[in-house]
Amino acid sequence: MSNKKERDITTEQKILEVATEVFQQKGYAGARMQDIADKAQINRAMLHYYYRNKEKLFEGIFQNAFQKLIPSMNEVFDADLPLFDKIRQVVNNYITLVFQNRNLPLFVLHELQQNPEKFVSNFFVHHTRPNPAKLIQQIQEEIKAGNIRPIMPQHLVMNMMSLCIFPFVSQPVFQQVFQIGDAQYEQFLESRKTEVAEFIIESIKVK
Amino acid sequence: MSNKKERDITTEQKILEVATEVFQQKGYAGARMQDIADKAQINRAMLHYYYRNKEKLFEGIFQNAFQKLIPSMNEVFDADLPLFDKIRQVVNNYITLVFQNRNLPLFVLHELQQNPEKFVSNFFVHHTRPNPAKLIQQIQEEIKAGNIRPIMPQHLVMNMMSLCIFPFVSQPVFQQVFQIGDAQYEQFLESRKTEVAEFIIESIKVK
């Protein structure tokens, strides 16, 4: 019994693990059940045994992937810190997160484009809707207090996210443009953990 | 004869037009030849008549799409303008370009992730490799002259691109986050044509 359960869990989790990798790499349409089975070293029928069909399997993975990105966004928004510190922390956290989940952003963005509705249902079900209200208010207060120059909070939030995420999704392009190898690009990304925050702060601070 | 040729061109171009749309929307794996044929209002066999097979059809479209993005990048790099003006112009041009080719960036990024080699061959064949050398030099000179604060040129270039492109690829996410509709988001993007440039300049200028 315990042996069985152990194996169950191992197989089931192994599938999820591998499927996550494959779906994130190839996207829903490009992923092959056979490929997932091969990489998990199991019979293809097992995929259907544990997860009824491709769509169900995908569903779980997408939800999961998506949920990984939201809480970190809310960290950004809700943290109880002075604005500049918050920016530094958020940027650092977010870049670190994406470091560990390389093709998560592109995966989510690509699937979302095809199927923006997935969003709404996902959001409303899990109640983890990103809520930038607090951050936006904080920005407005800092502007009013004259600590930063006037700027639409939405632009600031968008800029923050853009500067964090885009360098990951555009890696192949920029490695070519800058003519640098994998290791160097890693370093480049690493250096952005501090660079991006400073770039933003320099832009908005009143000197 | 002239009638034939006219029709040839019409059909052939119609295919290319429609296929571009479908491929950019769905990606290679998600695109269906039948779907392309339907939208072009032709028999599916015609696709094979004009473009041997799916891969060949895709190839042409990808090259084309890709080529659309490179010249504009080089405009950024090579223009003979003072740095700040260059930034303003580049940002404006690039955002305008993406405006007219909404799903081009996500398409290219997604396909490139699966197949980074497509790049190299593409680049070397067409000799239109993006070359940021001039811009990088210009940035270094401005730093030396004390007109802007010290910053790695690669970061600056990356930031520029990120701020221009990411808001387009992440549209579904941010419409939800900011709770705004299509029309308003359009306006938001529109306003970034100037906003982004000022954001960058504010960050690097010495006050």
Add this chain to the structure above:
DNA sequence: TTTATGTTTAACTTTTCTGTTAACGCTGCA
């Protein structure tokens, strides 16, 4: 009018991928 050539169509073939089923086997328990 006939013929040659390029275009278009419908029907068919092949391949690829997903989903199902029935049988086998292991393991724990009566």
Add this chain to the structure above:
DNA sequence: TGCAGCGTTAACAGAAAAGTTAAACATAAA
């Protein structure tokens, strides 16, 4: 010992997509 139940497998069925072919069609030139 045998049986109950889950896990596993191979083989199969079905659907969907890509690709092919042969004949019909249109048009321009002879």
